[in-house]
Every structure is written in C-alpha cells, then in structure tokens.
Amino acid sequence: MARMLFRIILLAVGLGAVEIGLVGAVGSGALLGWLTVVIGLALIVAGSAGFMVPLLGGRADEEGEA
C-alpha cells in the first residue's frame, strides 16, 4: 500500500512538473522549462511503471496487505 501511494505521489509530481515546465519550454523555449519537462517525464515513467507492468502481463508486486 505504501509503495502504491509513493508511486501515485511520483506520478502527481511528474505530471505537475511537465505541466509547469511546458509553459516555459513551449512558450519561450526556456532551457529550465525543457529540463523540468524531462524530469517530469522521468518521474511519470517511474511512477507509472508499477501500475502498467501488471496490466501488461508482467509480475505484480506481492504485497500481502488485503
């Protein structure tokens, strides 16, 4: 459960970072904006992997909590 919540937080931070970064990146081509987008995308991949792998047939976490 704690792992799931941590992944959701990673996802939320990643989505937020991409949205914030896109303003500067696409709007004015700011380097900081693009950097924020890249970091955000990495966080999205890290956060979503644990949810997508079981969905695509991979091995799910064996968390014993009911």
Next chain:
Amino acid sequence: MGFWFSSEFAATLPLLGRLYIAHIMILPTLGTLLLVAHFLLVKRHGISSRPTEADAALEGAPAPNPGGSTFSAHGIRMVGFGLVVLAVSIALTLIWPPTLGPQPVPGEEVTKPPWMFLPIYPFEDWFGLAALLWVPVILFAGLVAVPFVDRSPFRSPRRRRALIAIGLFVAAALVFLGVLAAFTTPQTHLTGS
C-alpha cells in the same frame, strides 16, 4: 437555496468568480473527500466477489473467495486502467483540440451546452430553466433509491432483469434525448436587454 448565488452572499465577488472558485476548489475537494470515503469503504468491506459466485453461495455452494484479490492489487489495476484512459484522453486532445464552442450572443442565451449535458437540454426547452435543477435531482434521487428499492440478495444481472431493464431504458432515453438536442435548433431561454 440560491443564497450562494445572490449578491447578498458576497457583494464584492462577481458571480462568475464564485462559480470559478466552486469549480476549481470546492467541487474537487468534495469529490476527493467522497473518493476517500469510497476507498475506505472498499478497504473495509473487501473487494466484491463475482456476482455468479456470490449468487451460487446463496443457494448452498461454497462461499466464494473474498474477491479473489487484495485491495492493493485491485488498486494497482484500477490506477493502471486510469492511466490508459488518461493517455488516450491526452492523445485525443492533441489530435482534436477542444474548441471553445460557438460565439455567445450578448444579452441572450441561445447556445447549446457541451455534449455531456445535452440529454437534459430538451427539458430546458420544454419546461424552462428550472428543469435544469429538478431533472438531475430526479435522476440522482433515482440512483440513490436503487439499493432501497431493489432488495434482491442476488447480484447477477440475469436475476435482476426488471432493474436492468429500467437502467437500459434510462440509458437509451438519455442517448435519444442527447441526439434530439444535438439536432434541434437551440431555443432562447434567457433574454436580456
């Protein structure tokens, strides 16, 4: 009931600002609290077993495995499907960016609502603006009444044909009304000076 919308509630904050705040702060907060309550109830009661297995248990078969899943495993699957839906939605908005809709006419309201509200729009044409309040209230009251009206212990749709038929009828009616609203000429409901 309409006090929140009146100028007595806040003379300095325009109605548009109040509705904006309601949509970005109050409604999402209420929605989040409802979701938290929903998840806590799911965790408390466990994941539902399959309807056919639960029905068989009522008729003497062995009790089904409680859901056959854990809250965490189920949550991971739900978030995974949610991410797929989010990705598809983002892709669709990139391919077909949503527009702002038709140009409003100052002082007059002759535009149609977004598609998701179209099924209740014909009631506004037939019965006036007040219908926009009482039609959704009736619909949601009907939903709330379902567990009180349908007391059948069985869960399988095949054993609840009357209620399933009513649900299908309501769904078909909403689709029909939405199509009707989409193809009829908008009527003027508000006229300004």
